[in-house]
Amino acid sequence: MSGDGGGTGNTAYGRKAFRRSTAHFTDRITADGRDGWPVEAGRYRLVVSRACPWASRAVISRRLLGLEDALSLAIADPLQDDRSWRFTLDPDGRDPVLGIRYLSEAYDRRETGYPGGVSVPAIVDVPSGKLVTNDYQRITLDFATEWTALHRDGAPDLYPQALRDEIDEVTAEVYEDVNNGVYRAGFATGQEEYEAACAAVFRRLELLARRLERQRYLVGDTITEADIRLFTTLVRFDAVYHGHFKCNRWKLTENRVLWGYVRDLYQTPGFGDTVDFDHIKRHYYQVHTGINPTGVVPLGPDLSGWLTPHHREELGGRPFGDGTPPGPVRAGEEVPARGRP
CATH class of the missing domain: 1.20.1050.10 (Glutathione S-transferase Yfyf (Class Pi); Chain A, domain 2)
Structure with missing residues (x-):
C-alpha cells in the first residue's frame, strides 16, 4: 500500500483512469530456495500497515497458519510522509529488528534509486536488511504452500x-x-x-x-x-x-x-x-489529501x-x-x- 494511491504496488491517478501497477520485486521465498531465498525460521521480517487491505491479507494468513514464531512482524505508522512508511510506533522511531526509520531504506538496499513506490506488505531479509519481495498477490499463497514446514500444528489448508x-x-x-x-x-x-x-x-x-x-x-x-x-x-x-x-x-x-x-x-x-479501525480510518482520511483535503477523520460508523x-x-x-x-x-x-x- 503506497501513499499516493492507497494500495500495494505503484499506483497512478490523475486525469487518466486509476491503475495499479504490478509488484516490482517478485522474488519468492520457497521451500527449495530456488530464487535464492529459502524458507528459514527467523530470517525474514514482514512489514505491514494495519490500515492496508493488501498487507492485512498477509497478517491474517500469518496468524491463521501460526507463522508468528518463524516470521516476525513490523507494524508501520498508518500515516506516511514523503519518505514512505515509517516506524514511528516503535521506540526512537526505528524498527527494533531492522534498525531503520523508513521502509524505503530496505528498498534502497535492494535496488539503489528504485523509482517506484514503497509498498506494503513487504518481506525483508533481516541479515542483509534488503527487501525480498513486495508481491502482495503471491506472498499469502506462498505462506500457504511453501512455508508448510513451519506451520503450526492444526494449521488450516488455505489453498487446497x-x-x-x-x-x-x-x-x-x-x-x-x-x-x-x-x-x-x-x-x-x-x-x-x-x-x-x-x-x-x-x-x-x-x-x-x-x-x-x-x-x-x-x-x-x-x-x-x-x-x-x-x-x-x-x-x-x-x-x-x-x-x-x-x-x-x-x-x-x-x-x-x-x-x-x-x-x-x-x-x-x-x-x-x-483489524485496527483506528489505523484504517486515520490512514485513508488523512493520507489521501486529494480526496479529503481537510484531513478530518469522521467519528463513525x-x-x-x-x-x-x-x-x-x-x-x-x-x-x-x-x-x-x-x-x-x-x-x-x-x-x-x-x-x-
Whole structure:
C-alpha cells in the first residue's frame, strides 16, 4: 500500500483512469530456495500497515497458519510522509529488528534509486536488511504452500489443491471489481469513470451475496485464501469506502448476507483480532489529501455491531477444516483498544 494511491504496488491517478501497477520485486521465498531465498525460521521480517487491505491479507494468513514464531512482524505508522512508511510506533522511531526509520531504506538496499513506490506488505531479509519481495498477490499463497514446514500444528489448508482453480477464478473477479474496484471509484477524476467503477463494485457484491446466501464460505466448506481476500475489503467498506471512496449505493450493514458473512469472519480467531479501525480510518482520511483535503477523520460508523450474532453457522461449514483455531494473539501484536469495537 503506497501513499499516493492507497494500495500495494505503484499506483497512478490523475486525469487518466486509476491503475495499479504490478509488484516490482517478485522474488519468492520457497521451500527449495530456488530464487535464492529459502524458507528459514527467523530470517525474514514482514512489514505491514494495519490500515492496508493488501498487507492485512498477509497478517491474517500469518496468524491463521501460526507463522508468528518463524516470521516476525513490523507494524508501520498508518500515516506516511514523503519518505514512505515509517516506524514511528516503535521506540526512537526505528524498527527494533531492522534498525531503520523508513521502509524505503530496505528498498534502497535492494535496488539503489528504485523509482517506484514503497509498498506494503513487504518481506525483508533481516541479515542483509534488503527487501525480498513486495508481491502482495503471491506472498499469502506462498505462506500457504511453501512455508508448510513451519506451520503450526492444526494449521488450516488455505489453498487446497483440489479447489485452486475455483479459488483463482473467484479471487480474480473479487480483485477486479471489489478489491481494486473501490480504488478505481475513489480515485476517479471523471463522472463516467466513477460511475462505471462504482456500478461494477456493487454488481459484484450482489453476485457474491447470492453465492454466500447458500454457503458459509466462498469456496468449499472451509476458510480459504478467497475469504481472506474478500474480507480485507469488506471490513473496511462502511468505515472508509462507503464515504471516502463514494461507494455509497448501500452500506454493508444494509446487506443481510454480506454483513452476516463479514461478521462471521471478523469473529473468527485470526481475522478480527488483526483489524485496527483506528489505523484504517486515520490512514485513508488523512493520507489521501486529494480526496479529503481537510484531513478530518469522521467519528463513525458505530463499531458495536461487529460483535453481534451472525447465525452463519446454520449454513454448516468448518472454519478450519480438519485443523484448529489459532491461539491467542502474540504478545506485542494486539490491536489497541481504540482500534476495536
